[in-house]
Amino acid sequence: MKTVFVTVGTTSFDDLIEGVTCPETVQVLKARGYERLVLQAGRGSILPAADSCPHVRLEAYRFKDSIADDIQQADLVISHAGAGSCLEALGAGKPLLVVVNDKLMNNHQLEMATQLHMDSHLLYCTCSTLTETLRTMDLSVLRPFLPGQPKNFANFLDKALGVQ
Numbered sequence: 001m002k003t004v005f006v007t008v009g010t011t012s013f014d015d016l017i018e019g020v021t022c023p024e025t026v027q028v029l030k031a032r033g034y035e036r037l038v039l040q041a042g043r044g045s046i047l048p049a050a051d052s053c054p055h056v057r058l059e060a061y062r063f064k065d066s067i068a069d070d071i072q073q074a075d076l077v078i079s080h081a082g083a084g085s086c087l088e089a090l091g092a093g094k095p096l097l098v099v100v101n102d103k104l105m106n107n108h109q110l111e112m113a114t115q116l117h118m119d120s121h122l123l124y125c126t127c128s129t130l131t132e133t134l135r136t137m138d139l140s141v142l143r144p145f146l147p148g149q150p151k152n153f154a155n156f157l158d159k160a161l162g163v164q
Contacts, residue, residue, distance in 0.1 A: 001057070002034045005074035007067055007089075008042040009082045015127040016099050017046045020078060021053055025131045030055045032134070038070050068092070076139070081109030081124070086116065090145035096122040097137065099130055121145045 006020050017039060019025060029037065039060040041047050048060050064070075068088070071077055077089040081100045089096045098113045113124040120143040125133035 001036045002075045003036040003038060003073055004029060004034050004076045004078060005038045005040070005067075005070045006078045007040040007070075007085050008044065008080045009040075009085045010063075011042050011080060011082065012044040013042065013080050013099075013101055014044040014046045015101070015103070016078075016080060016130075017041050017044055017048065019099070019127045019130045021048050021058070022131070025134060026053050026055050028131055028134045034076065038074070040064070040067055040070065078130075081113045083109075083112060086112065086122070087145075090116070090121055091147065093144060095139040095142055097133065098122050098124040100124055100126050102126045102128075116145075119143070 006016065008016055020037070020039070026037070034056065036057045037053060037059070039048065039058070041060055041062050043062070047062060048058060050058050050060070052058060071089055071092045071094055074094055076097065077094045078097045078099060079085045079089055081098045086096065086098060098116075100110050100113055102110075113122065116122045117124050120141060122142065123133065123137055
């Protein structure tokens, strides 16, 4: 069963939860073959009921100790632009659509999403463009996000600091 996993991390991002569960967006997801929608709703005021999206199987919760299993089972991850959530999805090799909260001031999340998009690791949008982005997205353009090379960085630091 093709699954979309949506995460807002530890934040409150009701606009994303509302946007992804609105009838038009659910119809787009269904048209793209997704049948299951799993929502991690965080601290928000909205926690949709299982029967609130009649065209897909909906599961929603606020928090879990780990979302790793949900990410692993997903065919698409839709996430807020928090670094931890993005890196966890990318590290699992999952197609990622980041929804930037454009209501935040000094939005550093946009910078990260823009750079990772320019490097072809993810797609991004805002809540107002979510449905259209889902309708037109081409996940085949995404490239795997390769993990960092901490040993190389450590060697560089050792050399720069004269420790080696």
